[in-house]
Amino acid sequence: MSEQKTYELGRHPDMAPPVNMVGFVGWMRANLFSSPINTVLTVLCLWIIYISVPPLIQWALIDANWVGTTRNDCTREGACWVFIDHWIKQIMYGRYPDTELWRINTAYILLVGSMIPLFIPGFSRKGLLSIFLLAVYPVIAYYLFVGGSFGLENVETPLWGGLFLTLVISLTGIVGSLPIGIVLALGRRSEMPIVKALCVGFIELWRGVPLITVLFMSSVMFPLFVPEGMSPDKLVRALIGVMLFSAAYLAEVIRGGLQAIPRGQTEAAQALGMSYWKIMGLIVMPQALKLVIPGIVSSFIALFKDTTLVLIIGLFDLLGSIQLVGTNPDWLGFSTEGYVFAAFIFWCFCFGMSRYSQHLEKKLNTGH
Amino acid sequence: MSEVVSDVTKPAKPPIWNDPVYRALFFQVLVLGGVVALGYVLISNTLANLERQGIASGFGFMKTTAGFSILMTLIKYSEEDTYFRAFIVSLLNTLLVAGIGIFFATIIGFLVGVARLSNNWILSKMAAVYVETLRNIPLLLQIFFWYFAVLRQLPGPKQSLNAFDTFFLNIRGLYSPYPHFLPGFGFVAWAFVVAVVAVFFMARWAHKRQQETGQQFHTAYAAFGLLVGLPLVVAAVTGFPLSWEYPELTGFNFTGGIVLIPELVALVLALALYTATYIAEIVRAGIMAVSRGQTEAAYALGLQPGTTLRLVVIPQALRVIIPPLTNQYLNLTKNSSLAAAIAYPDIVLVFAGTILMQTGQAVEVIAITMGVYLTISLLISAFMNWYNKKMALVER
DSSP states (O other): OOOOOOOOTTOOOOOOOOGGGSHHHHHHHHHTSSSHHHHHHHHHHHHHHHHHHHHHHIIIIISOBOSOSSGGGOOSSSOBHHHHHHHHHHHHHBTOOGGGHHHHHHHHHHHHHHHGGGGOTTOSOHHHHHHIIIIIHHHHHHHHHHOSSTTOOOOOGGGBOHHHHHHHHHHHHHHHHHHHHHHHHHHHTOSOHHHHHHHHHHHHHHHHSOHHHHHHHHHHTHHHHSOTTOOOOHHHHHHHHHHHHHHHHHHHHHHHHHHHSOHHHHHHHHHTTOOHHHIIIIIIHHHHHHHHHHHHHHHHHHHHHHGGGGGGGTOOBHHHHHHHHHTOGGGTTOHHHHHHHHHHHHHHHHHHHHHHHHHHHHHHOOOO | OHHHHHHHHSOOOOOGGGOHHHHHHHHHHHHHHHHHHHHHHHHHHHHHHHHHHTOOOSSGGGGSBOOOOOSOOSSOOOTTSBHHHHHHHHHHHHHHHHHHHHHHHHHHHHHHHHHHTOSOHHHHHHHHHHHHHHTTSOHHHHHHIIIIIIGGGSOOGGGOEEETTTEEEETTEEEEOEEEEOTTHHHHHHHHHHHHHHHHHHHHHHHHHHHHHOOOOOHHHHHHIIIIIHHHHHHHHHTOOEEEEOOEEETTEEESSEEEOHHHHHHHHHHHHHHHHHHHHHHHHHHHHSOHHHHHHHHHTTOOHHHHIIIIIHHHHHHHHHHHHHHHHHHHHHHGGGGGGGTOOOHHHIIIIIIHHHHOOHHHHHHHHHHHHHHHHHHHHHHHHHHHHHHSOOOO
């Protein structure tokens, strides 16, 4: 028995809390084993992690084959990343000619380079830069990709593919659908019954059907709509379909922003004698668009994921390229690796953008 | 006196080109004219193109013989049947996959949504990882993964994965027992109906008694007993008139039982797991939207935790959950059209694919396909509006 110390009344020093209530043990007691049910759940979760994670790491990293040139370099015990390495050009650029790849890379660098200042808080010319990105950049990119002028060789769109095509379709889709979406949103809130009815009808029609039927329509019905011999190529038809489809969704997102702007803003502008287009362009739209930036980013993520559907009408985007190289007779049986790789790329893009949109939401939430 | 005032305050009439009424009218006529002109150009082009290709327009083709077979049919169908019957078969297949998908997506979604709010750290983190991984990968990629990378790699019938000798999973699909209803099963079914009716009236009586006397009656136990017990007793009396037909390996393949084709299994797996991530987020947001004060107030009034959940939290959370949830159901139904990519015979594959190729009637076929999805969407949104009205908070 240890010696008992005596203290004066009220002079007892603070004792350290019991070991099992603080620190790591305390945290575990509170968060993992607080009740019998929780203990069971924790054990179950640990078991699931135990049976799933180690084999996955074993397959994807430890037993995997990283270097080689043919399928014989793969031991088949783990993942065969040689497959991806061998086809990386096809997966990234499709069948775009080797000698012309610098054009795509230049466009990428230009895009990333001109987007970086947008994320710098102190940069003062964001407006100008945005106009450059939305209006001038697409023209430059168009000439770079298609060629046929300025001494550049013409590259037919059937040669486009891979991640490059995915980015072209999703970026063109979102940028092209923004103005249509704005007009539709304004039309839906208009007081003119015919304009309103037309816009509501258009929006509900496109929102009510799956994208795949829109793509089918653009690939099968579009050639019927135009005079003989004037039918645009497959990519342009798909782009028009994607644009109309995403415009309907964007219109609803923008309408949400318009509804959030108090009537007083419009009324004050009217009292100052501004015309409708001035009110919308200078007062209401800038505020509404700022509110819905996170919504637009979400729509873009959805569109980015939906671009995979173009493989059904015979365009080879990222997923389509993977499907295609997976059917190569020399490389049969590596579809799992291909899908995991494609999933990883898509996940990086989508997760990054969704995190950014959440960050924006917090930053832009200046009210209360 | 009054005339004088109105004379003074009446503003001068603006010239006609500045009058809002006339301007609106003019603008609308312009827009309508533009739309009609565009429609005219499109239709005349289409008619000219169709005439040149020698395709007759109209819906007469629906009555001709289809001449192709369909992998999976819920109703009787053969190659001699008409296109219309093929259309119905594919429509049912679409509805089937959407129905099963919605069922599983709801269950998984609710479980994961609640798990993310759990105070068990590892459980909530695992739910978060699940949601953040699967919702950021395109659905089509997931369908391909399940179909080509998982189900196509399964062993042949002889080496099937076996669960209790009743369920077999192999490259041809998922085999499960098939119930045969023997004569006398009708009595069991009727017993169940009687039990349902009895439970309904019992609940009403219990509610009324509680309102009048304050005495509670545990309907849940009694209802469970009635619903399970009564059919069981009747079944025992009639000698269990139900026999299961088990799938059996004969030669190179299984016979008997129900087969779920791998296309359907892959599609349901991908749709349910993908949509469940969205439903989980909706459920989480819905529960978090009910402020803690509600629960605390209910406890202060002496309500039990279970009762609090049932009578206070869930009704309020549902008001937030149901509208976006319906939206997800709608999305799942529309996404089921991706079935075409792995050749599950849904409406897009059979109707907008095979039948379109055979007949060349692009306009009619695409219009019908879009019409089907549009009808489903409008029905669901009509239901949602009705439900919203019913559930909306009644405020002054």
